[in-house]
Amino acid sequence: MRSQPLLEVAGLQVAYGAAPALWGVSLDVRAGELLCVVGPNGAGKTTLINTIAGILRARAGRLVFEGRDLTQLPPHRFCEAGIAIVPEGRRLFSGMSVRENLELGSYLPAAKAQRSASIDAALALFPVLAEKLASPAGELSGGQQQMVAIARALMARPRLLLLDEPSLGLSPLIVHDMFAAIARINAAGMAVLMVEQNVTMALAISSRACVLEEGRIVAEGTPDALLARPEIQRAYLGV
């Protein structure tokens, strides 16, 4: 068992424009686990993911990954450290082909060296993309775009994969396949931090979960433990 977590977030404070979004968030992600963050909208889930990915800068607090303090680094250094993001709404480079999106995912030297092997691995995970490599990314369906977004992140050979609401806007059938793929990625050893609205499906594949409310973590534990708490059930799971 590792004593030090892969990712340590301590007392993170982030202000998003005028309104403060995170008020001292602390959580850990351990190697090989799938941590799911749930919570009402406006709680700051996307803010949290974007800060861990380096897109947003924290006003206070610490972000330590594999023992390295990333808190004050500029955005483009986070990928180098081993973190890759699958953003909310996919955010593919829609004017570029699928292959070019994947190539850009492996932009950094370490990832570039393994580029062709990574593409093969991505196609093994999502075979339907094989015939779409030359298509402009913007012309794919929502589910296919989500696959490209996940593959793009994997091209960066990260040690922590961040997923921001992967099921948003997708039909239930595709969502099921998506979560199966994410579970497979996690089973192969990748640490995953996922933020989700579709709580029942997300918790089914998570090893741990925590609840974010108004910029603070208010509950934490195993999926079963959380599901058993009645007020959380009612407010966040709609059951």
Added chain:
Amino acid sequence: MKRTPLVIVAAGVLLAFVPMLGLPAFVDSLLYLMLHWIVLATSWNILSGYTGYFSFGHGAFFGAGLYTTSTLLARYEWPFLWTLPAAALVAALLGVALGAVVFRVKSVRGELFALLTLAITFVIGTIVVNTPIDGGQGVSLSAVPVPAIGPTPSSTFYLLALACATATLLIAWAIFVSKFGAGLFAIHDDEDAAEVMGVPTYRYKLVALAISCALAGVAGGIHALFLSYVTAGEVFTITVPLTVVLMSVLGGSRHWAGPAVGAVAITALLYSFTAADHAVAGKAMIGAILIAAILFMPDGILLRLRRLLAKPVPSPGPAHAPSTLVAPVAAAPAPAAAAPADVLLRVRGLQKSFRGVRALAGVDVDVRRGEILGLLGPNGSGKSTFINVVSGHFAPSAGAIEFEGRDLTHHAAHRIAAAGIARTYQIPRPFAHLSVLDNVALATLFGGAVRDVAQARQQALRWLEFTGLQAKAGARPDDLNLHQRKFLELARALASRPRLVLLDEVLCGLTPGEIDDAVALIRRIRDQGSTIVFVEHVMRAVMALTDRIVVFHHGELLAEGSASDVMQRPAVMTAYLGHAHAQPAPA
């Protein structure tokens, strides 16, 4: 606020007495120049400051007016004052001709307009030089008598410029406080959203352009006689546009008086530092000040001062929007009570392709009055495209849309809005520079029933109460969270009292508790007379709300009927629902 026009006119009348003070001639000339620039800068701002369409061609319109006057004076011997309306007309026609072409382009129209107006200055100059209008040698007007309006010729020009400046400021103010002006500012923030809310953007932009050019043309006409010898090379340069841009930016382009403040400041500065033959250094100085202004004071002097003097805006209220919603407003008269079979919207054979991709492949839908119709289907099946085409955001490739018996196919979005159809956006698009209240007031104003801005605000407040946002009336949209912004979208859509409301994934991103609130609100919207069509993935809401649903699949309709019925059909289940549907059934 009605004092302002009186103040402007009173100032104009008072200043008219200046020539009688017997001051030396150069004072008249300096004051003339100040007023001249007030006209040019304020007229520029009416289009470019209010709508955000920066024109770099004010020199072309100014020059067109100038040469109209000089041609009419030198060749056709018109009386001077009669040339001024002609100058205004020519300049306005030129502007409108250019705008009519450019404003139709959908993308990069702002940059396109800026660069085309820059280019047109030189083109007009070339035409003028190559034809008998100027012919290359310039036009001499020294033989033309100056009308004796004031005691001396220079005072005459002063008085003419004063009249022109007073009129220009009045026009700028009047637009600023009117519905037309509100529309222009909405165009500035988000032109597409404004169009969908009923602002006739194309027409408004052309009118603002025409007024702007006409005023510049008059200023040009007066200036022609002032110079008494005109050459194309002096007129068709970037000096005029560069100067008016600077004056407006420095003074503040979001206010009617900003450019005037900038005009007075810059004219005084230029006059005191550079003599007449240092035109070259003058241009450099203007450029330098403009750069400094952009870097250090992008909002302009006026807004800076107002912010310093005004009280700080009170910070927004408690973090939660109240989850219990207020009783519905008594407003909107329901349309004549209709039998449920009455068809409100009839869509036949609707097709839409984007660059070869068929988003809609021939869709037939009837929407009955008073019903709540759900549009379902996998992502990419055409649901959002359907909403976009019906609301006018996109033009259909084929097919017909009929609303209350009227054919609305290919109509512009603002006319569809005026016909009684409103929509929300999946990702809210409020006008960032307007308050929450004004966002809704704009929709009320262009929704038809209300003429005047104050009344619009009153009604808007009631719609905010209906959606539970009244505590946030003074806040900016940026200060709201997603839930509140979605409700703002709803309030805006409702404010124009539409008979058909199109909702595009309005529940996306909300928690179950918030979804319950939204469902209750949507029911109340229907209860007070609107028909609702909405695109949704949240099955719980679909089950709870809809009378009927249609299922889209690859741009066509797969099934139609009541939700509980359709959801159990094998074809629908396998194509769309699969077997892993985990959302619990509603209570």
Added chain:
Amino acid sequence: MSGFALPSASLLAQSVLSGVFVGALYGLMGLGLSLSWGLLRLINLAHFAFAFLAAYLCYQLARWGVDPLLSLLGIVPAFFMLGAGLHWVMARFKVTPFNSLLLTFGLMGIVESIIQSIWTADFRQLESTYAQHKFKVAGLFVPVPEFITLLLAVGISLAVWAVLRFTDLGRALRGAAEDAAIASAFGVNQSRNALLLAGTCTALASIAGVCMALSFTLAPSQMYAWIGVVFAAVMLGGLGRALGPLVAGTLIGVSEAITMAVTAPSWAPIVSFTLLIMILVLRPGRVT
């Protein structure tokens, strides 16, 4: 003054050829503008002023005995620094894209004033050995300066196209143009890339300026004659496309040359503007 006279076939062919040459220069001038607008979302109006400044510097250096092509060795790096420096200032002050339009508009005024105060408004002609040489190809005269311009324009455009299409840097620039935040999340240092690109665009302007000095007489007021036609080449060629300005520029140049041969030279500037308006009227959706 204006009359229609159909020229002979060889005269027409010579006109078309000279149209190709001037079109190549339009393309070279437009390349930097197109890249800046398409990839950085910034319109640098001072682009034209910088090109003219480079042209005048080349002229001045030639008067002091420096060969124009050799002067590129000094001019290109200097203007690269100028372009990167300007971009750095705008990034530092967080100037919005529209305000950058205003700011570079002001800069254009300043540079024009500097040029006019140093070199006056009189026409200046660069005297170089290149101008005295021409060779014959298939019965048509090919002046050496114009030929150099054509080679430079084609060569540079192709090089830029290759970089954008095939290299990681090119992909990074294109991706960041669309979504800078996500590009940086994958390791793209967009602030550094933007400086490089901005510097390159101004360097390209300076090369175009030197070519201009080789073939044309210079006057500060001429700057505005180029704005319309270069801008037309940029728009017709498609923003951010490396080969677009060259192709569109050539088309415009040839159209102008034919117009000049058939009517009078002074009407040529109207051609590009008319072409652009026609495209906008007939196919408004086609732009970008």
